[in-house]
Amino acid sequence: MQKQSSKEIEQNRLLLKVSIESVKFLAMQGCAFRGHDESVNSTNRGNYTELIKLLGRLNPEIGEIVLEKAARNAKYTSPLIQQEILKIIADTVRDKIREEIGDAKFCILVDESVDGSNKEQMAIILRYVDQNGFIRERFFEVVNVENTNALTLKKEICNVLNQYNLSVENLRGQGYDGASNMRGEWNGLQALFLKDCLHAYYVHCFAHRLQLALVAVSKELKSIREAEINDLITSGEVETGTGANQECSLIRAGATRWSSHYYSVRRLIDLFSSICTLIQDLIDGGLNSNIRGEARGLYLDIKSFEFAFILLLMREVLGVSDMLCQALQKNNIDILSAVNLVSTTKSVLQEMRDDRWESFLWTVVNFCESNNIDVPDLDDRYIQGTKRHYQQKNNITICDHYHFDIFNVVIDFQLMELNDRFSENAMELLALSDALSPADEFKSFSPQIICYLADKFYFQDFTGEEREDLKRQLDHYKFDVLHDT
Structure with missing residues (x-):
């Protein structure tokens, strides 16, 4: 009995590994999982099933266990299993992104659209500087929403951020399209977040x-x-x-x-x-x-x-x-x-x-x-x-x-x-931000402009003592960064 159980555990682990690797491959390539006809007699049962069949032909052990001997209720290949594996992978990726952000400030990029069934949905992307100083822009979540009015979108975004312990107080930028529900000066999504966080400036794509x-x-x-x-x-x-x-x-x-x-x-x-x-x-x-x-x-x-x-x-x-x-x-x-x-x-x-x-x-x-x-x-x-x-x-x-x-x-x-x-306010913010650019060996770097940027646009992020220290720190940084490989 113990030998038989051990063998079943080993086979089940192989079944699950095949399913996980197939899901990872298709997800990374952005391929559809399901086929139009997944019946046994179909000549093309969809990418997921056909990929497992390919792995079975390359590895007889997989083909024998997964496609032939596995019980119908233990193949680990059903659509529900595929979705569950995808969710676990997605949660793991989101946890890693949350770990990268740490306690740093971050920005959100949001867009709304409808899916194939005409249901409203919202994509959320996080932009931040990781603990190694690199700018990261990570796709984070797709949320189904009842409607696209500003209050509903704000509520759903806050739910996602709260779920991963991301404080709205650390929000330092918003990027949306130019629709009135997003950019509205009084009741738009950007205005609602600005009420909660004074420095969450809204930047709209220049080309749009x-x-x-x-x-x-x-x-x-x-x-x-x-x-x-x-x-x-x-x-x-x-x-x-x-x-x-x-x-x-x-x-x-x-x-x-x-x-x-x-x-x-x-x-x-x-x-x-x-x-x-x-x-x-x-x-x-x-x-x-x-x-x-x-x-x-x-x-x-x-x-x-x-x-x-x-x-x-x-x-x-x-x-x-x-x-x-x-x-x-x-x-x-x-x-x-x-x-x-x-x-x-x-x-x-x-x-x-x-x-x-x-x-x-x-x-x-x-x-x-x-x-x-x-x-x-x-x-x-x-x-x-x-x-x-x-x-x-x-x-x-x-x-x-x-x-x-x-x-x-x-x-x-x-x-x-x-x-x-x-607007002049947005143009000034972006122009001043150019002083932070590392391009051409920090050609645009300016301690004076950066201090002005902190005083005018991010005054709540610095105490009086920190603002005094900032100028001296930037003077050291200007010389140090050019010699740091």
Whole structure:
């Protein structure tokens, strides 16, 4: 009996080891476990079962025990066992992360989404400096939530932190997207945490901030009639994509890469004459009256001065932001460069508003004349709406309308969005943080700036005596770190 029991224990341990190693491998590779058909007669029973079968072919002992002789209720291969092993591994990893953090300060990065069954969930990532001085960014937990309002998200985040004895008082940074429930100044998630911890500053991804600012200003340019142009692309009348014909085709704008919108507008301008010819051909020889009617309406729209004006204005506004957009997509951009680019982008937009109206108007008129678009007498009175008397503004010329109601308004709106998304407080915090950068042999290192950073942004983390000591400690550190391998 003892010999038999010992043999069963040994076999069970082998069964469990095979299951654990299979779960670890699939989890590390990010592979699905289950198959569409896991029945015995299936030719592909899913990654997990097929991996165990492979191990069985390589090791006859495993194949014999796991696949043939093991009792049906003791194979250690059921989905419940897989989930239990995964949970144990995850808990072990989280315990290790908690050990790495120790009593140090930490930041949280949070994003929300829906899973395959349309249930709301929230991913939590911890960012911290470990006990060896290295920055770590660890995925920590996925939590199912009832809804995505700020109070619910805060409650669930606090539950996770409390479960692993991570104090909210040690929170020193928050990173979320730009949704109102996250970034709201009064009731957003970042504001709720700031009430509990004064130094838990909120930092929003620069590239996403710019994207949201460009989304907002683009909504002010609805009369571009992008839908009609997209219809031409979708119908195949105008080519898109990459390859040999790319130089003479339109570029479809991407949803998240805002540079693609800029290049799409530029290409539309370059191909304007060809597009007009194409639409004229549809008017004359469309397959049916609906196509010919839509083409006729589209032709009247794009051959208008207003369309040309806003199309070229989009090129200018998106073009000013393009350098910033390109830079923020780079992995190796430093904080100070990003902050400076935000500042110069605002300055260029302001200069465009103040000094470039005349040159821009000349560009529009020249474009219209080159493409046989009628240019109105800009000194005539601007007629609004249905031309009824009570709808008209007093003594507003066409030039005034395009200058003050469109050109200035669009640029002001873009500046307002940039100022709102890239607040001065956040910019100063990030700029000062550059003094901590070890890049180029601590070229940006500045004890004075670091002390100012501690005084203004982290005053609760230092006593009066510690702030006095900090300057002297940094003076020693500056010389010591450069000679420490």
